[in-house]
Amino acid sequence: MNRIQKLFNLEGKVAVLTGASKGIGESMARGLVEFGAKVVVSSRKQAAVDEVAASFRADGYDAMGIECHVASAEQREQLVAKTLEAYGRIDILINNAGTNPYYGPVEKMSVEVYQKTLDINLTSALALSNLVHPHMKAQGGGSIIHISSIEGLHASSYFTAYNVSKAGLLMLTKNQASEWGKDNIRVNAICPGFVKTKLSSMLWQDEKTYQKAIRNIPLGRMAEPDEMAGLAVWLASDASSYCTGASIVNDGGILLAPLM
Numbered sequence: 572m573n574r575i576q577k578l579f580n581l582e583g584k585v586a587v588l589t590g591a592s593k594g595i596g597e598s599m600a601r602g603l604v605e606f607g608a609k610v611v612v613s614s615r616k617q618a619a620v621d622e623v624a625a626s627f628r629a630d631g632y633d634a635m636g637i638e639c640h641v642a643s644a645e646q647r648e649q650l651v652a653k654t655l656e657a658y659g660r661i662d663i664l665i666n667n668a669g670t671n672p673y674y675g676p677v678e679k680m681s682v683e684v685y686q687k688t689l690d691i692n693l694t695s696a697l698a699l700s701n702l703v704h705p706h707m708k709a710q711g712g713g714s715i716i717h718i719s720s721i722e723g724l725h726a727s728s729y730f731t732a733y734n735v736s737k738a739g740l741l742m743l744t745k746n747q748a749s750e751w752g753k754d755n756i757r758v759n760a761i762c763p764g765f766v767k768t769k770l771s772s773m774l775w776q777d778e779k780t781y782q783k784a785i786r787n788i789p790l791g792r793m794a795e796p797d798e799m800a801g802l803a804v805w806l807a808s809d810a811s812s813y814c815t816g817a818s819i820v821n822d823g824g825i826l827l828a829p830l831m
């Protein structure tokens with residue numbers, strides 16, 4: 572392997588990804604495993620993560636599935652404990668699980684649905700980071716990646732809880748990066764634009780809505796989940812060893828849309 576190629580090599584590293592049974596999480600997990608990491612695929616459903624891990628193993632990679640609803644403190648602890656038991660270390664954590672249960676006016680949003688969104692999208696990322704922090708510190712470093720969104724940078728009508736949770740992840744990224752740099756733990760965020768997954772299906776399932784959704788995207792289309800994987804590999808690897816506290820937008824240019 573050549574000098575710069577080596578920086579992308581993830582052999583010997585162990586990665587944990589939440590929400591990785593499908594969509595962006597599955598693509599990033601595949602990216603990490605293909606670059607040599609041992610990967611723990613996690614989501615709420617054991618059968619779903621077992622299937623993804625088995626598909627990776629069938630291709631000759633090392634992977635296992637562990638069920639974890641990220642809003643459950645007990646399941647978060649189990650995720651970290653079982654990973655350490657199986658692989659002995661954690662080098663990469665990707666907080667990817669996300670939800671968007673409410674679409675509607677802010678004044679009609681219940682505190683309960685707001686809290687649920689924050690619990691899953693934001694608080695779980697803090698809690699899981701705190702669980703892996705002592706292990707990464709003892710190992711001499713690690714890489715934490717939060718999957719935020721362009722919705723964390725730009726307001727969208729009727730998505731308030733989601734927008735607040737994704738904006739919160741960006742500040743969490745900066746604070747963790749600022750405090751944990753001394754431990755060689757890098758923390759960065761990815762802000763995807765519109766990606767064709769189950770979560771965004773309301774944007775692409777019928778042609779009329781899809782055309783409306785893409786009208787301001789300079790690249791003229793939504794992304795495929797695999798188009799998010801390369802950035803995750805880079806941020807997880809030593810190729811990004813000087814990058815921390817960053818929020819990287821991968822959106823086909825949609826944030827460049829003119830205001831008027």
Ligand SMILES: NC(=O)c1ccc[n+]([C@@H]2O[C@H](COP(=O)([O-])OP(=O)(O)OC[C@H]3O[C@@H](n4cnc5c(N)ncnc54)[C@H](OP(=O)(O)O)[C@@H]3O)[C@@H](O)[C@H]2O)c1
Nearest residue numbers: 590592593594595614615640641668669720765766768770
């Ligand atoms: N798609 C987009 O356009 C877009 C844009 C910007 C940001 N994002 C962000 O990207 C991340 C992944 O979204 P996606 O579009 O790939 O969605 P997706 O295809 O619907 O996948 C969501 C994943 O999260 C898991 N999940 C859902 N709730 C969970 C919970 N409470 N605990 C643990 N796992 C849970 C799901 O698996 P189970 O059902 O098996 O639990 C699934 O693996 C999210 O944070 C989302 O906000 C997406």
